[in-house]
Amino acid sequence: MATVPTPPETPIRIGTRRSNLAVVQAEGIRDRLQKIEPHRSFEIVTLRTLGDRDKTTALYEMGVKNLWTFELEEKLVSGELDLVVHCLKDMPTALPETCELASIPPRDDPRDALIVKAGLPYASLSTLPDGAVIGTSSVRRSAQLRRLYPHLNFANLRGNVETRLAKVDDPNSEYTCMIMSTAGLQRVGLGHRINQYLQSSNGGMYHAVGQGALGLEMRKGDAQMHALLNQLADRRSTLACLAERSLLRTLEGGCSVPIGVETEWVETDTLHMRSIVVSLDGAQSAEAQVEAKLENAEEAEVLGQELAAKLVEAGAQTILDAIIVNRPAKE
Numbered sequence: 001m002a003t004v005p006t007p008p009e010t011p012i013r014i015g016t017r018r019s020n021l022a023v024v025q026a027e028g029i030r031d032r033l034q035k036i037e038p039h040r041s042f043e044i045v046t047l048r049t050l051g052d053r054d055k056t057t058a059l060y061e062m063g064v065k066n067l068w069t070f071e072l073e074e075k076l077v078s079g080e081l082d083l084v085v086h087c088l089k090d091m092p093t094a095l096p097e098t099c100e101l102a103s104i105p106p107r108d109d110p111r112d113a114l115i116v117k118a119g120l121p122y123a124s125l126s127t128l129p130d131g132a133v134i135g136t137s138s139v140r141r142s143a144q145l146r147r148l149y150p151h152l153n154f155a156n157l158r159g160n161v162e163t164r165l166a167k168v169d170d171p172n173s174e175y176t177c178m179i180m181s182t183a184g185l186q187r188v189g190l191g192h193r194i195n196q197y198l199q200s201s202n203g204g205m206y207h208a209v210g211q212g213a214l215g216l217e218m219r220k221g222d223a224q225m226h227a228l229l230n231q232l233a234d235r236r237s238t239l240a241c242l243a244e245r246s247l248l249r250t251l252e253g254g255c256s257v258p259i260g261v262e263t264e265w266v267e268t269d270t271l272h273m274r275s276i277v278v279s280l281d282g283a284q285s286a287e288a289q290v291e292a293k294l295e296n297a298e299e300a301e302v303l304g305q306e307l308a309a310k311l312v313e314a315g316a317q318t319i320l321d322a323i324i325v326n327r328p329a330k331e
């Protein structure tokens with residue numbers, strides 16, 4: 001009987017967005033997977049998502065939450081991709097039934113950063129002059145800054161990291177500076193452009209849920225992929241990010257919420273979480289914090305829900321309701 005040659009194993013296809021940042025992130029994951037599976041081959045497949053195509057609509061007006069993920073998830077489900085590398089903060093808190101967040105690798109710096117136009121002398125938010133224009137399309141960022149720096153102005157700034165920086169540096173642009181994520185800048189080699197690292201204790205800025213972390217997504221129930229991706233997971237990053245996502249999931253109810261958060265491991269297994277919800281004009285805000293020992297994902301979920309309940313108690317629901325009512329209708 002003739003022996004049937006075993007077919008060569010097909011490459012593992014890693015999907016991601018087409019931006020330089022997305023490709024750098026996917027290459028990092030590929031390199032780590034290659035070390036675990038030296039005999040498999042890996043292929044990176046890039047896609048343009050809705051969020052990449054529509055660069056003008058303010059993000060919070062787009063009305064869909066999966067604008068960075070939908071096209072990639074479709075190809076994951078159809079089998080054209082085997083895993084997708086996302087920025088965790090771009091992943092909706094509810095995933096399609098057919099997909100699963102398999103793993104969260106070690107988180108990078110979650111803080112936001114201030115980047116000043118090349119040639120201008122300002123080194124921090126507090127030294128920016130009256131009327132300085134901050135480029136950001138994030139209501140989380142503008143609302144928090146309006147709250148503490150009412151003399152600053154805001155202008156939309158969309159596009160990938162390099163495009164945004166070029167727009168700010170353009171001497172003819174209106175921007176004095178911009179706010180971006182530290183992790184995003186550092187990953188594409190632009191960390192040296194950061195003028196100030198922002199956090200609740202410095203600039204009064206809480207970061208986005210999941211910021212600085214990656215989310216590795218796979219088809220639901222793909223046991224082999226799960227076993228592989230699990231080897232890249234980081235326990236503390238995972239529990240902190242799951243708690244943050246639980247907070248957002250509990251509060252959001254259909255809108256993109258101007259909510260900021262910080263999580264910090266204070267003892268070996270105790271997570272401290274604090275969060276703020278701010279009205280779009282910065283005039284109202286609600287803050288709360290919680291702390292608990294966390295052993296597993298379920299406990300992380302519960303802690304996020306507890307923080308959401310405390311925020312509501314502190315007035316967050318009124319702020320969120322007003323935002324939903326005032327939101328401009330989608331065209």
Ligand SMILES: NCc1[nH]cc(CCC(=O)O)c1CC(=O)O
Pocket residue numbers: 087088089090179180181182183184210211212213
């Ligand atoms: N919303 C865009 C986005 N999504 C993920 C990142 C960078 C990576 C990260 O912060 O996790 C960025 C850029 C930014 O917010 O400045």
